[in-house]
Amino acid sequence: MRIHSLGTLAKILSVPAALLVLSACGASSHTPTPSPQSQGCGCGFLYATTSTNQILSLKLDSTGVPGTPTQTPGPANSLGITSDGSFLYVSDPDHNALDSFTLNPNDGTFTPVAGSPFALNTSSGAPAGISVTGYSVTKTYLYAGDTSGNIAAFMVGPAIDNGSTWVLQGNLTPLGGSPYAAGAQPLQLTSWGSPQSLTDFVYAADFADPNGGVFAFSVGLDGTLSPVTGSPFVTAPGAGPSGIVSAGIWVYVALHNTNQIAAFTAAGNGALTPLPGSPYAAGNGPSSLIAYGNFLYSLNDVDHSISAYSMDMNTGMLTAVNGSPFSAGSASGGLATYLPGPSYSGPGFLYAPDPAANGFRAFSVDPIAGSLKPLAGSPFPAGSSPMAITVVGFPGLPLGIDPP
Numbered sequence: 001m002r003i004h005s006l007g008t009l010a011k012i013l014s015v016p017a018a019l020l021v022l023s024a025c026g027a028s029s030h031t032p033t034p035s036p037q038s039q040g041c042g043c044g045f046l047y048a049t050t051s052t053n054q055i056l057s058l059k060l061d062s063t064g065v066p067g068t069p070t071q072t073p074g075p076a077n078s079l080g081i082t083s084d085g086s087f088l089y090v091s092d093p094d095h096n097a098l099d100s101f102t103l104n105p106n107d108g109t110f111t112p113v114a115g116s117p118f119a120l121n122t123s124s125g126a127p128a129g130i131s132v133t134g135y136s137v138t139k140t141y142l143y144a145g146d147t148s149g150n151i152a153a154f155m156v157g158p159a160i161d162n163g164s165t166w167v168l169q170g171n172l173t174p175l176g177g178s179p180y181a182a183g184a185q186p187l188q189l190t191s192w193g194s195p196q197s198l199t200d201f202v203y204a205a206d207f208a209d210p211n212g213g214v215f216a217f218s219v220g221l222d223g224t225l226s227p228v229t230g231s232p233f234v235t236a237p238g239a240g241p242s243g244i245v246s247a248g249i250w251v252y253v254a255l256h257n258t259n260q261i262a263a264f265t266a267a268g269n270g271a272l273t274p275l276p277g278s279p280y281a282a283g284n285g286p287s288s289l290i291a292y293g294n295f296l297y298s299l300n301d302v303d304h305s306i307s308a309y310s311m312d313m314n315t316g317m318l319t320a321v322n323g324s325p326f327s328a329g330s331a332s333g334g335l336a337t338y339l340p341g342p343s344y345s346g347p348g349f350l351y352a353p354d355p356a357a358n359g360f361r362a363f364s365v366d367p368i369a370g371s372l373k374p375l376a377g378s379p380f381p382a383g384s385s386p387m388a389i390t391v392v393g394f395p396g397l398p399l400g401i402d403p404p
Helices: none
Strands: 007-009 016-021 044-050 054-060 070-073 079-081 087-092 097-103 110-112 127-136 139-146 150-156 159-161 166-168 172-174 186-194 199-206 214-219 225-227 241-247 250-255 260-266 272-274 286-292 295-300 305-311 318-320 336-338 348-354 359-365 372-374 386-393
Touching (some): 087 127, 139 186, 150 186, 241 295, 286 348
Parallel strands (some): 016 127, 016 186, 241 286
Antiparallel strands (some): 044 054, 044 386, 054 070, 079 087, 127 139, 159 166, 250 260, 260 272, 295 305, 336 348
């Protein structure tokens, strides 16, 4: 199983850096109890970085309304979270590193992991997009694009097995061969696992590639990356690939400079083939994408709108939702979604940072039509100018289990 998260705004550039959170899958030779991180309050928290070097935490109630923000000093850039809600990763451009925090599933608080921050080990550039992927709780990897054409690769953990419980550790260890060359500015990343080849793939949108290239890599069992034959896959000259997200076998790319969404089918070997009708019209300056159920949403940074599409589950083709694009005040940066609890049957919620308003735009999502409706009281105060956002619900999805 894999989950889609959000796009984010890069502090160091005027275009957003993205992240995608993937869950890990695996099998077990015994059945330990869930780790403490997979328990929790049965609620959700919105996390955000700010332009004033803070990390915000806001509890979400069952109506999707964010509570009062708690502010903690920290770096201001993109975010990544493991699928079970154990750890929060924040790219730290001032130190060319990644900061790692352990999340408390009961109250949403977070504390630094021992050894954090973890250096990117690249000679230049600053971290931007983050992707967390893996085959199991004992084989989990993190990838971070940077502004100088590299992707840094790390092993997360490993997990500790005490005989009854597997507990994932949040420290990062650089992988051999890292960093990997990925064009000029691979600012946003996404990942996809092929059910045909049982292989994971990492895709990077290269904002500065002259042909609008998307770089593709296969993930080895040890987490190392190998270029996919045919990579980079072109979109359009000068397109400025920005947001990127996978939804099943389909990969969607926001083309910031041409106001379009490129759509691809991913083959079992990771190669990308454009869908019929691609690219699709978007708003002005699409910068980040998120897939939610059968819908795709694009935050357009220039006209501050959100384009909404229904995804054909058989073909991957996009159709604009009635009423799209939806006004989003002065929002820019990224998107996050939240569905309260496994037994909840109401509409989901979508969030976008609004730096100019020092707040968060919040919408209810029509589960049938995909249309957006602002929540009463939106935008909700952030206390400072938010940049990157992500949402985690507790308990999180369980990680897969493998024997040591």
